[in-house]
Each structure stands twice: as C-alpha cells, then as structure tokens.
Amino acid sequence: MSxxxxxxxxxxxxxxxxxxxxxxxSCAMLMGQKYSVHRSVVLDLIQRACGAxxxxxxxxxxxxxxxxxxxxxxxxxxxLDENADPEPDAxxxxx
Numbered sequence: 001m002s003x004x005x006x007x008x009x010x011x012x013x014x015x016x017x018x019x020x021x022x023x024x025x026s027c028a029m030l031m032g033q034k035y036s037v038h039r040s041v042v043l044d045l046i047q048r049a050c051g052a053x054x055x056x057x058x059x060x061x062x063x064x065x066x067x068x069x070x071x072x073x074x075x076x077x078x079x080l081d082e083n084a085d086p087e088p089d090a091x092x093x094x095x
Contacts, residue, residue, distance in 0.1 A: 001026065002030075003027055003030050003031075003074060006023040006024075006026045006027045006030070007023070007027060007067060007071070009023040010023035010024045010063060010067055011063075011064065011067060013060070017057070017058065017059070017060065017063070020063055021054060021057070021063060024054055024063055024066050024067060024070070025039070025054055027067070028042040028046065028070060029042075031070060031073050031074060031078075034074075035077065035078050037078065042070075042078075045069070045073065045078065046066045046069045046070065049069045050062070050065035050066060050068070050069050051065070052065055052066040052069075054066060
C-alpha cells in the first residue's frame with residue numbers, strides 16, 4: 001500500500017484505534033525506506049516531535065499528531081524537527 005492509502009486508513013475514525021495505529025506505523029516504515037533508515041528512527045522522531053509513542057497503545061489525538069509529523073517528514077525530510085526539543089550536535093562547534 002502507498003503512504004496515501006495508509007494515511008487515509010490511519011485517519012479514518014470509523015476504524016478501531018489499534019488498526020489505525022498499525023497504518024501510522026506503516027507510514028513510518030515507508031518514510032524509513034524512503035530515507036534509508038530503520039522505522040525506529042522515524043518513530044523516535046515522531047515521539048520527540050509530538051510525544052506519541054507508537055509502540056504503546058495510542059489515543060486518537062496521538063495518532064493524528066503522529067500523522068501530521070509524518071506528513072511533514074514526507075515533505076521536508078528527516079531533518080524536520082520544528083516542534084521537537086532541539087538536541088545539540090555533539091560534534092558541532094556552532095559556527
């Protein structure tokens with residue numbers, strides 16, 4: 001299935017939350033494939049950006065927030081972190 005198909009099902013409030021959460025994780029897997037990283041890297045970005053831990057049962061709000069993060073990752077790439085707490089790069093001298 002495509003990202004768009006998984007997104008549609010993830011946001012379909014008529015489906016059970018665990019089923020929808022599976023579609024969100026599938027979107028994360030597709031973004032991992034697109035950027036050649038493991039799905040766990042994408043799931044960590046989601047958790048830092050919106051607080052949703054998709055390895056645990058999620059609420060409606062967490063699923064929607066996670067999908068928004070995934071949509072931004074799809075559009076902007078993995079460097080996206082506008083809502084996450086920035087972590088200083090240990091190798092950066094800042095200038």
